[in-house]
Amino acid sequence: MQSIRTLLAASDLSAFARHAAERAAMVATDVGARLSIAHVVNGGGLNALRHLVDVGTGDVAARLLDEVRGEVRELVDDIGQRFGAKVDMHLATGAVLSELSMYAEVIDADLLVLGARGSSVVREWLLGTTTERILSKTTRAVLVVKQMPHENYQRVLVPVDFSPRSADALRFARSVAPKADLILLHAFEVPFEGKLRYAGVESDALAALRVTAKREAVEKMNALVTAAGLGDAGVRRIVLHGDPAATILAQEQEQDCDLIVIGKRGLGLLEELLLGSVTKHILAQSNGDVMVTDRVCR
Template identity: 50%
Template sequence: MTRLHTILAATDLSAAARLACERAVRLASACDARLELQHVVNTGALDSLRLLFASQPDDLQQRLLDEAREELRSLLAELHDGLSGSANLHLGIGNVVNEITLQADALDADLLVLGAHGSSLVRDLIVGSTTERVLRRTGRPLLVVRRPAPRGYRQVLIPVDFSARSLKAIEVARRLAPKAALVLLHTFEVPFEGRLRHAGVSEQELAALRASAQREGETRMAELIARAGLPAAALHSLVLYGDPSVQILEHERLQGSELIVIGKRGQNSLEDLLLGSVTKHILSQAQSDVLVI
């Protein structure tokens, strides 16, 4: 199992985004990875600010950059006690989404870390937000942080669909949280169940279809665990009937999962053009941190 080498945490220097930086520091230390800390001054915000000045100071942009640089240095100094290795700072001007994805590519970052809320970098997890736009643009794992990071993750929930994405999700989860208990969750529904019922298919026949899907899911779960090379003592697996979003969030609530690791895309071509609908729902509703693969 390969380790993490480079973690890029992007921050807007807000209090909420600080949680993401703290988690990035903890992960970098635990994984012996290099930490890269980035702040982007949005050109759109700069242009709006210039409009407010009747007579714009010649050095306005430079003054703002210098102030941001000092804030970034202060943040790193405050976080330094939790960091066992080195860290680099990156300050730039431009489109926030472009700058984050370009920096991640330039560094060949193994992991991107963003806050779930912030004053401008990550405002809300809705269509058009910075987080979602970064997720659309990057093929790299992205960790969305909501919770404080007093310790490493102890329980990780991984929804699986038995595709190659599921194996990748398990691999990355083990790299981020090697000591955590893993819960693999597969949910299933009978296709067109409502239409079948309307067409006269009996409840007994529908129950038999659900039982068959349950057995198939359990068989494929066992195959996935074997392919992933997971020790039985380190995980718990569930195959449940019902809506995926509902089951994932219900399990998170009942079991106190600290991290959900979920695939970026859905299973059809339309969802492949966007974020999968289940992934978007989990991002907006989960209480825990969410790692999108």
């Protein structure tokens, strides 16, 4: 079984970022991993502030950094005490994306944890943009936290497409939530089904194609579970006909899942683009947290 050794929670000191830090601490405590909380002060903003204030007023930027450092230290200490975790603190000045990426490399983070929103409408938009940029560039798993954490993850939904990364996503899901029920979901559509219907193929023939496609998907699902070494305990398998994004969101609600684990890439360029589209839709529309995996955890 793979393991998660290091988590990095990015914080802008908003309430939503605190939720992310709390979830990261909960996971770190549960799996015995190291946790670091990072805050990046925008370097361009600091330089602009220095130009705006009078020289005689002293270094306002330095005082601002001291205040921010104190807030981050307070957050780190509170999280550590509440969850019984050893939490490292990292404060940097510069471009948010590059600083977070560099620090993730330094500590070799297996999982980046981000809040779904910032502390205002403007920050919400900015954090959404940063999250998407991180997802497009990083080879590390990213957990986007949408809900205030009350307990460890109980039911994890894992959409699979039977690509090699599906097995990686399953193992990652088990590593993040070792005691949770895993619900494996494959949503399928008959290739060119709409065109076949338009071409006059009868409903009975299309239904027969769906039955065949579902049977093949069930066989692949069983093989995937075996290859991932999960066993049958705490693992459910669902194969449904329908649009992938709509089916995933519907099953999130029907199965009462608190986490969705989805891979970033599938089979080839076309599948990568399709899965990217589905992943973005799930990130935007899901009620619970979403983890996007890319490389395997070690």
